Amino acid sequence: MSSSQVPQQQQSVLERFVDKARLAAAQVSNVADIEAAIEYTLDLCGSRGACRIKVSGCDEPLSDSAEGLCLAKEEKIIAAPTLPAETYDLLSSRSRESGFSCIDSGLRSQLAGVDIGFTFADLGIAETGTIVLNCPNEELRLATMICEYHVCVVPTSRIVADAFVAEEQLLRYMGHGPNYTAFITGPSRTADIERVLAIGVHGPLELHLLLLED
Secondary structure, eight states: OOTTHHHHHHHHHHHHHHHHHHHTTOEEEEESSHHHHHHHHHHHHHHSOOSSEEEESOSSOOOGGGTTSOEEEEOOEEEOTTOOHHHHHHHHHHHHHHTOEEESSOGGGGTTOEEEEEEEOSEEETTTTEEEEEOOSHHHHHHHHHEEEEEEEEEGGGEESSTTTTHHHHHHHHTSSSOOEEEEOSSOEEOTTTTOOEESSSSOSEEEEEEEOO
16 A cells, blocks of 8 residues: 555545544534634633523522522633643633633532533544543543533544444553543434424533544
């Protein structure tokens, strides 16, 4: 196999991954670097309404008569556990500048929901447009499940044609039990209720995949 054929084959795999991911309703974009991925995440957080409202200054439940006595404001949270320290520090700093909170732990106390879950994919599977996250860390599992919008950086070198190609890597993940390996294809969806498709009932409303050439 010539060296020129390898990039061409990888490009074909990448294109298939993008096509399949979009068919599953994921939103796919290219980013030049980590700073661009963080900028994308902050823009997304700013463009969406807060998933919960923080109310302060109320001794009684809100009512018409209590109008004006309470202060309500949006509280937006970005959850980014297990990031490299340098990346987390940059995201946390930029989040504060934008008026958002950024956390990397304590997700059990945020089960009412966080706005953005920011993660890195360990693998991408082109056959189905699936991302794979090795999640031995509970904070990471929660971040991907209780967020309204999941933003995942996918290094292009980690995208493979199918699960058979990734078998060796997957076996390594699963060989250290108890463990948890997440296969995520598109946003959360279910048709349990009267067979009507609903998006975001059991997880994120949107999945944003940021392709990073590494």
